[in-house]
Amino acid sequence: MRFYKYQGTGNDFVIVDNRAVNHSALSQQRIHQICDRRFGIGADGFMLLNNKPGYDFEMVYYNADGREGSMCGNGGRCIVQFAHDIGIDRNNFKFLAVDGDHLADITDGLVSLKMMDVTGISQFDTHSVLNTGSPHYVKKVTGLAEMDVYTEGRNIRYNDEFNEKGINVNFVEELGKGSLKVRTYERGVEDETFSCGTGVTAAALVFYQQETGRNSIDIEVLGGKLNVSYNRNADGSYDDIWLKGPAVKVFEGNVGF
Numbered sequence: 001m002r003f004y005k006y007q008g009t010g011n012d013f014v015i016v017d018n019r020a021v022n023h024s025a026l027s028q029q030r031i032h033q034i035c036d037r038r039f040g041i042g043a044d045g046f047m048l049l050n051n052k053p054g055y056d057f058e059m060v061y062y063n064a065d066g067r068e069g070s071m072c073g074n075g076g077r078c079i080v081q082f083a084h085d086i087g088i089d090r091n092n093f094k095f096l097a098v099d100g101d102h103l104a105d106i107t108d109g110l111v112s113l114k115m116m117d118v119t120g121i122s123q124f125d126t127h128s129v130l131n132t133g134s135p136h137y138v139k140k141v142t143g144l145a146e147m148d149v150y151t152e153g154r155n156i157r158y159n160d161e162f163n164e165k166g167i168n169v170n171f172v173e174e175l176g177k178g179s180l181k182v183r184t185y186e187r188g189v190e191d192e193t194f195s196c197g198t199g200v201t202a203a204a205l206v207f208y209q210q211e212t213g214r215n216s217i218d219i220e221v222l223g224g225k226l227n228v229s230y231n232r233n234a235d236g237s238y239d240d241i242w243l244k245g246p247a248v249k250v251f252e253g254n255v256g257f
Helices: 028-035 073-085 149-157 197-207
Strands: 002-008 011-017 045-050 057-063 092-097 100-107 110-114 128-131 135-140 168-176 179-186 191-193 213-221 224-232 238-245 248-254
Touching: 002 073, 011 073, 028 045, 045 073, 057 073, 073 092, 073 100, 073 110, 073 197, 073 238, 073 248, 128 197, 135 197, 149 168, 149 179, 149 191, 168 197, 179 197, 197 213, 197 224, 197 238
Parallel strands: 011 045, 057 092, 135 168, 179 213
Antiparallel strands: 002 011, 002 248, 045 057, 092 100, 100 110, 110 238, 128 135, 168 179, 179 191, 213 224, 224 238
Protein backbone atom coordinates (compact mmCIF):
# COMPACT_ATOMS: atom_id res chain seq x y z
CA MET A 1 0.00 0.00 0.00
CA ARG A 2 1.42 3.34 -1.05
CA PHE A 3 1.17 5.93 1.71
CA TYR A 4 1.99 9.61 2.09
CA LYS A 5 2.90 11.36 5.33
CA TYR A 6 1.73 14.97 5.79
CA GLN A 7 1.78 17.37 8.73
CA GLY A 8 -0.04 20.58 9.54
CA THR A 9 1.66 22.52 12.36
CA GLY A 10 3.01 19.25 13.71
CA ASN A 11 -0.33 17.39 13.61
CA ASP A 12 0.72 14.46 11.39
CA PHE A 13 -1.20 12.02 9.25
CA VAL A 14 -0.75 8.98 7.04
CA ILE A 15 -2.82 9.43 3.87
CA VAL A 16 -3.72 6.82 1.23
CA ASP A 17 -5.18 7.46 -2.23
CA ASN A 18 -8.11 5.04 -2.13
CA ARG A 19 -9.59 5.82 -5.54
CA ALA A 20 -8.10 3.06 -7.70
CA VAL A 21 -7.13 0.38 -5.15
CA ASN A 22 -9.57 -0.12 -2.30
CA HIS A 23 -7.96 -0.24 1.14
CA SER A 24 -11.20 0.31 3.06
CA ALA A 25 -10.96 -3.19 4.59
CA LEU A 26 -8.04 -2.21 6.82
CA SER A 27 -8.76 -3.36 10.35
CA GLN A 28 -8.78 -1.14 13.42
CA GLN A 29 -5.72 -3.01 14.68
CA ARG A 30 -3.81 -2.48 11.40
CA ILE A 31 -4.54 1.25 11.34
CA HIS A 32 -3.43 1.49 14.97
CA GLN A 33 -0.18 -0.31 14.06
CA ILE A 34 0.44 2.04 11.12
CA CYS A 35 0.01 5.07 13.39
CA ASP A 36 2.25 3.64 16.13
CA ARG A 37 5.40 5.76 16.48
CA ARG A 38 7.64 2.85 17.49
CA PHE A 39 6.33 -0.06 15.44
CA GLY A 40 4.69 1.69 12.49
CA ILE A 41 4.96 4.83 10.38
CA GLY A 42 3.81 7.08 13.21
CA ALA A 43 0.94 9.56 13.03
CA ASP A 44 -1.86 11.27 14.93
CA GLY A 45 -4.35 9.92 12.39
CA PHE A 46 -4.92 7.94 9.20
CA MET A 47 -6.96 9.10 6.19
CA LEU A 48 -8.37 7.61 3.01
CA LEU A 49 -9.07 9.82 -0.01
CA ASN A 50 -12.08 8.32 -1.81
CA ASN A 51 -13.96 9.10 -5.00
CA LYS A 52 -17.32 10.72 -4.30
CA PRO A 53 -19.83 11.81 -6.99
CA GLY A 54 -20.54 15.54 -6.83
CA TYR A 55 -17.33 16.26 -4.88
CA ASP A 56 -13.64 16.51 -5.59
CA PHE A 57 -13.13 13.68 -3.07
CA GLU A 58 -14.31 12.18 0.21
CA MET A 59 -12.20 12.30 3.38
CA VAL A 60 -12.45 9.29 5.70
CA TYR A 61 -10.57 9.88 8.95
CA TYR A 62 -9.37 7.42 11.59
CA ASN A 63 -7.86 8.28 14.96
CA ALA A 64 -4.50 6.82 15.92
CA ASP A 65 -6.31 4.14 17.95
CA GLY A 66 -7.72 2.80 14.68
CA ARG A 67 -11.32 3.89 15.23
CA GLU A 68 -13.08 6.06 12.67
CA GLY A 69 -13.07 9.57 14.06
CA SER A 70 -15.00 12.80 13.95
CA MET A 71 -13.83 15.77 11.88
CA CYS A 72 -10.14 16.70 12.02
CA GLY A 73 -9.36 20.27 10.94
CA ASN A 74 -5.64 19.88 10.32
CA GLY A 75 -6.33 16.52 8.69
CA GLY A 76 -8.77 18.24 6.37
CA ARG A 77 -6.18 20.83 5.43
CA CYS A 78 -3.54 18.13 4.84
CA ILE A 79 -5.78 15.99 2.65
CA VAL A 80 -6.61 19.06 0.54
CA GLN A 81 -2.89 19.67 -0.05
CA PHE A 82 -2.46 15.95 -0.79
CA ALA A 83 -5.32 16.03 -3.32
CA HIS A 84 -3.66 18.95 -5.07
CA ASP A 85 -0.27 17.21 -5.02
CA ILE A 86 -1.57 13.98 -6.61
CA GLY A 87 -3.20 15.78 -9.51
CA ILE A 88 -6.64 17.04 -8.49
CA ASP A 89 -5.46 20.20 -10.16
CA ARG A 90 -7.28 23.15 -8.69
CA ASN A 91 -6.91 25.71 -5.92
CA ASN A 92 -10.52 25.56 -4.73
CA PHE A 93 -12.00 22.32 -3.43
CA LYS A 94 -15.28 20.87 -2.28
CA PHE A 95 -15.10 17.59 -0.36
CA LEU A 96 -17.23 15.46 1.93
CA ALA A 97 -16.21 14.55 5.49
CA VAL A 98 -18.00 12.87 8.36
CA ASP A 99 -19.57 16.17 9.50
CA GLY A 100 -20.73 17.20 6.02
CA ASP A 101 -19.54 19.36 3.13
CA HIS A 102 -16.35 21.41 3.30
CA LEU A 103 -14.84 24.03 1.05
CA ALA A 104 -11.10 24.69 0.94
CA ASP A 105 -8.56 26.71 -0.99
CA ILE A 106 -4.81 26.93 -1.36
CA THR A 107 -3.31 30.42 -1.50
CA ASP A 108 0.32 31.49 -1.08
CA GLY A 109 1.27 28.05 0.23
CA LEU A 110 -1.38 28.03 2.97
CA VAL A 111 -4.48 25.84 3.07
CA SER A 112 -7.75 27.37 4.29
CA LEU A 113 -10.57 25.04 5.30
CA LYS A 114 -14.18 26.06 5.84
CA MET A 115 -15.42 24.51 9.06
CA MET A 116 -18.97 23.56 10.02
CA ASP A 117 -21.27 26.23 11.46
CA VAL A 118 -21.56 26.32 15.25
CA THR A 119 -24.97 26.98 16.77
CA GLY A 120 -23.76 27.95 20.23
CA ILE A 121 -21.46 27.39 23.20
CA SER A 122 -22.31 25.76 26.54
CA GLN A 123 -20.71 27.84 29.28
CA PHE A 124 -19.87 26.62 32.78
CA ASP A 125 -18.07 28.20 35.73
CA THR A 126 -14.61 26.92 34.80
CA HIS A 127 -14.87 25.94 31.14
CA SER A 128 -16.89 25.89 27.94
CA VAL A 129 -18.04 22.99 25.73
CA LEU A 130 -18.86 23.12 22.03
CA ASN A 131 -18.71 21.09 18.84
CA THR A 132 -16.65 22.35 15.90
CA GLY A 133 -16.81 19.06 13.99
CA SER A 134 -15.43 17.29 17.06
CA PRO A 135 -16.45 17.87 20.71
CA HIS A 136 -14.21 20.25 22.66
CA TYR A 137 -13.69 21.32 26.25
CA VAL A 138 -12.05 24.76 26.47
CA LYS A 139 -10.49 26.16 29.64
CA LYS A 140 -8.79 29.53 30.09
CA VAL A 141 -5.50 29.29 31.98
CA THR A 142 -2.33 31.19 32.84
CA GLY A 143 1.14 29.67 32.80
CA LEU A 144 0.27 27.40 29.88
CA ALA A 145 3.90 26.68 29.02
CA GLU A 146 4.44 24.99 32.40
CA MET A 147 1.23 22.96 32.46
CA ASP A 148 1.19 19.15 32.51
CA VAL A 149 -1.32 18.98 29.65
CA TYR A 150 -1.16 15.19 29.40
CA THR A 151 -2.16 14.58 33.01
CA GLU A 152 -4.69 17.39 33.36
CA GLY A 153 -6.23 16.75 29.95
CA ARG A 154 -6.48 13.01 30.55
CA ASN A 155 -8.19 13.56 33.91
CA ILE A 156 -10.88 15.65 32.22
CA ARG A 157 -11.26 13.38 29.18
CA TYR A 158 -11.79 10.32 31.43
CA ASN A 159 -13.92 11.88 34.15
CA ASP A 160 -17.46 10.61 34.75
CA GLU A 161 -19.04 13.18 32.44
CA PHE A 162 -16.90 12.54 29.35
CA ASN A 163 -15.49 9.04 29.82
CA GLU A 164 -17.95 7.17 27.58
CA LYS A 165 -17.77 9.28 24.42
CA GLY A 166 -14.59 11.21 25.12
CA ILE A 167 -13.80 14.86 24.51
CA ASN A 168 -10.82 16.86 23.32
CA VAL A 169 -9.43 19.13 26.05
CA ASN A 170 -7.97 22.54 25.21
CA PHE A 171 -6.06 24.80 27.59
CA VAL A 172 -5.90 28.36 26.30
CA GLU A 173 -3.92 31.46 27.26
CA GLU A 174 -4.45 34.90 25.75
CA LEU A 175 -1.19 36.37 24.42
CA GLY A 176 -2.65 39.71 23.39
CA LYS A 177 -5.68 41.14 21.65
CA GLY A 178 -6.65 38.71 18.87
CA SER A 179 -3.87 36.25 19.74
CA LEU A 180 -4.03 32.97 21.65
CA LYS A 181 -1.81 30.07 22.63
CA VAL A 182 -3.47 26.64 22.73
CA ARG A 183 -2.38 23.20 23.91
CA THR A 184 -4.65 20.21 23.36
CA TYR A 185 -5.11 16.70 24.71
CA GLU A 186 -6.82 14.71 21.92
CA ARG A 187 -9.11 11.77 22.39
CA GLY A 188 -8.28 8.88 20.06
CA VAL A 189 -4.61 9.86 20.20
CA GLU A 190 -4.87 9.88 24.02
CA ASP A 191 -2.00 12.31 24.36
CA GLU A 192 -1.12 15.93 23.80
CA THR A 193 -0.66 16.69 20.11
CA PHE A 194 1.36 19.48 18.52
CA SER A 195 -1.80 21.01 17.09
CA CYS A 196 -5.55 20.43 16.80
CA GLY A 197 -7.49 22.29 14.10
CA THR A 198 -10.98 21.84 15.52
CA GLY A 199 -9.51 22.66 18.95
CA VAL A 200 -8.02 26.00 17.98
CA THR A 201 -11.28 26.81 16.21
CA ALA A 202 -13.17 26.08 19.43
CA ALA A 203 -10.73 28.21 21.44
CA ALA A 204 -11.13 31.20 19.12
CA LEU A 205 -14.93 31.08 19.33
CA VAL A 206 -14.92 30.78 23.13
CA PHE A 207 -12.45 33.60 23.77
CA TYR A 208 -14.12 36.14 21.49
CA GLN A 209 -17.76 35.12 21.77
CA GLN A 210 -18.87 38.59 22.85
CA GLU A 211 -17.66 40.23 19.65
CA THR A 212 -20.24 40.09 16.87
CA GLY A 213 -19.33 40.43 13.22
CA ARG A 214 -16.13 39.35 11.51
CA ASN A 215 -13.17 38.25 13.62
CA SER A 216 -9.69 36.95 12.78
CA ILE A 217 -7.66 35.26 15.53
CA ASP A 218 -3.98 34.27 15.36
CA ILE A 219 -3.21 31.13 17.31
CA GLU A 220 0.10 29.68 18.45
CA VAL A 221 0.38 25.92 18.98
CA LEU A 222 3.36 23.70 19.76
CA GLY A 223 3.82 23.00 16.06
CA GLY A 224 3.52 26.52 14.65
CA LYS A 225 0.89 29.13 13.87
CA LEU A 226 -2.70 29.00 12.63
CA ASN A 227 -5.44 31.53 11.98
CA VAL A 228 -9.16 31.21 12.63
CA SER A 229 -11.60 33.66 11.09
CA TYR A 230 -15.37 33.62 11.48
CA ASN A 231 -18.59 35.59 11.71
CA ARG A 232 -20.48 35.75 14.98
CA ASN A 233 -24.20 36.40 14.66
CA ALA A 234 -26.33 38.33 17.14
CA ASP A 235 -28.07 35.11 18.25
CA GLY A 236 -24.74 33.60 19.39
CA SER A 237 -24.29 31.30 16.41
CA TYR A 238 -21.19 31.25 14.20
CA ASP A 239 -20.80 30.83 10.46
CA ASP A 240 -18.29 31.37 7.67
CA ILE A 241 -15.61 29.79 9.90
CA TRP A 242 -12.20 29.25 8.27
CA LEU A 243 -9.09 27.53 9.59
CA LYS A 244 -5.87 28.55 7.81
CA GLY A 245 -2.28 27.33 8.05
CA PRO A 246 0.47 25.28 6.42
CA ALA A 247 0.11 21.65 5.26
CA VAL A 248 3.34 19.96 4.23
CA LYS A 249 4.32 16.61 2.71
CA VAL A 250 6.96 14.89 4.86
CA PHE A 251 7.67 11.67 2.94
CA GLU A 252 6.07 8.76 1.09
CA GLY A 253 6.65 5.04 0.95
CA ASN A 254 5.09 1.57 0.96
CA VAL A 255 3.68 -0.43 3.84
CA GLY A 256 2.14 -3.89 3.96
CA PHE A 257 -1.64 -3.91 3.49
